Amino acid sequence: MLRLLDVREQVEAWIDHLNQYNDITERDLRRLREGVYARGFARSLLGxxxxxxxxxxxWLADLRELNGHEFPTxxxxDKRIRCARKVRVFVxxxxTPAVTRNLRHNLQIVLRPYGISPIYSDSDMPNGPVFETILERIRAADFSIFDxxxxxxxxxxxxxxxxxxxxxxxxFYFNYGNKRTVKINNRHEPITTASDLAGMLYLPYTSYRGLFVEFARRLPGFLVDRSIAQ
Structure with missing residues (x-):
């Protein structure tokens, strides 16, 4: 069960992130450093x-972990961001059931507040070459997410x-860290990511909790930098 202290610590982590990017005022920082206000803020979320x-x-969202267990996070x-048109992301x-159910559940928690609609390659698949359809969806989308x-x-x-x-x-490239190993010269080696894919939008992860909090933190700046939102 989530405790008040856990909520306060998670809020503080968010505030630290916002402060790093000058995205919070000194006044709000001072308010959250006051014990009474910080406890009341966390208690409101917990309620x-x-x-x-x-x-x-x-707010507290029920994200799902890799195994499907839900955990309040x-x-x-950022309510200041506005998308002037309908934004679509190809995912x-x-x-597989474990990936599809849990990944899509978490994506909706992060994307929906910004009005972003996910498009999947298995969504309303028309007759014709599958890969051509996927290419068209990537081309038509404002951005993509690959896991x-x-x-x-x-x-x-x-x-x-x-x-x-x-x-x-x-x-965005979600790179799972605990991949299976392959046998090379009688040794089992982990499968690694090509270095040219590990760019600015590369998010390595071993748990969904860490991944989707980081994704939620980076998405607003991404939308503004790419002129997808303002």
Whole structure:
């Protein structure tokens, strides 16, 4: 069960991040350093309410871990950001029950507050060449998200990622760290990521909790930098 102290610590981690990027005022920082205000803020979240601080809205979201277990996590959305039109993101991932259910659940928690609609390669698939349809969806999307969990034997996601790079389309690359090993010269070696893919939008992870908090923190700046939102 989530404790008040846990909520306060998660809020403080968010505030530290916002402060690093000058995204919170000195006044709001001072308020959160006051014990009474900080406890009241955390208690409000723990009670199921949403709380505003500056331009951000905080709430507790039930993110899912890799194994499907839900865990309440403090999330925040920048309410100052506005998308002038409908924004679409292409999402490429391995189609296994464990990945599909949990990854898509978490994506909606982060994307929905900004009005971003995910498009998957298995969504309303028309008749015709599948890969051509995927390429068209990557091209039509404002940006893409690629998750490489469980792609060791079926690297379709990496092919889609390569296509996005070739089109010069912006993307997030979720790189799962605990991949299976392969046998090389009688030794089992972990499968590693090509260095030219480990760029600015590369998010390594071993748990969904860390991944989606980091994704939620980076998404607002990404949307503004790419002129997708303002």
């Amino acid at each position: 199921g309410n949403r709380a505003r601080l500056g331009g951000h809205e905080f 403090v999330m925040a959305v 490429g991932h391995r189609f 490489d969990r469980e792609t060791e034997v079926r690297p379709n996601v990496l092919i889609e990622l390569g296509a996005a790079i070739g089109m010069r389309k912006p993307y």
